[in-house]
Amino acid sequence: MKIHHLRNATFVIESETHHLLIDPMLSDKGALPPFARLRHKARRNPTVSLPESAPQVLANVTTCLISHSQKFGLKGLQHTDHLDEAGASFLRENRIPVVCRRQDEAFLKKEGIYVETPLDYWQPKGFRGGAITAVPAQHGHGWVHHVMANGAGFYLKLPGEPSIYIAGDTVFTKEVARALAELKPDIAVVAAGSASLDVGGPILMTLDEILAFVKAAPGKVVANHLEALNHCPITRGQLKEALATSGLMSNTFIPDDGETLAFV
Template identity: 60%
Template structure:
């Protein structure tokens, strides 16, 4: 398995059987509005461009995973940092089958995407000669997670490949702990940017929870969702310093945009 980090929460999983894009935010730099205008600098998103050379990789994509997209079915509230207009066009124009949370299936189909799997929580489903399981995610602490409309993470187990748990946009919950403890993934992916809106608590794990997540992860961890959105204050250097203080830096890959790494089963 080869993981290609593109930007923020968008990455590509290259396996023997398929090339899977996760949460395609493919817009040009600055094409989306700011996600915060008071708490943080009102900078348009994404704050960085896609890495050079990703067009060739995207041309190989055969499948897609979307951790979350809709909020109350209202298009202006779509989570554009996980599925933006350019990502929608890419998926629909290339007829790429999408796997997502069951509650988002009809919404994505309404906007022209081909949804092959709408997953229910904790129900393993056949996927690429292996299986995929949706793990519930809680998109924030306090009341704001209800407004954000929670999505899911994915646990993927394919023959001949390391198992992978993508936690998605979530704080550290009992479901996340259960996934780490019971499923024992070889690779885990954690969104570490500590995104916040202008009101409410953190939408993602604060750094202390990221540290706990890493400690609970059985093996290798990938930290993403940093340095591409104006409402994510934690950057790679800050996270690396925190990991160094806890003796966890060697366990975690913090990829730069466009970086790839090979993982073995």
């Protein structure tokens, strides 16, 4: 298995016959407004361009997994850092089949996206000769997660490949701990930017939670959702330092944009 990290939470899982695109945010640098204006510097998003390798990687995509996209079915509340208009256009134009949580199915279909497989939490479904399971993802601490687009993580097992759990936009919950303990993924992907908005608490894992996630993971960990959005303050350097101090760097990968990781 290869993981082609593009930017933020957007990456492609390459297996022998499948190329799975995760959460396509494909806009040009600065095409979207800031996601926070007071707590963080009001820079337009994404704050970095897609890597030069992106067109070649995207040309091979066969399926897309979308962890979350909307709240209350309103386009104005769409989480464009996981599905922006450029990403939606790519899916429509190429008729890419999409896997999502069932709560996002109607919204995505209304956007003209081909939803092949809607998932219910903790109910495995056959997928590309293997299986996929949706795991609840709580997008924030305290009251703020009630107004966020809570979504799903995905546990994926393809024939002859390492198992992988993509936690999605979530804080460290009992459901996330359950996925790590019961599903025992060979690879776990964590959104590590510690994002927050202008109000409320963190909407992703804090640094302490990220360290707890890495400690609980039974296999390797890949950290993404870094250095691409104005409301994600943790840098790759800060995360590496914290992991090294805790003795957790040996099995943790923090890919640069455009980097490809290979796992066997």
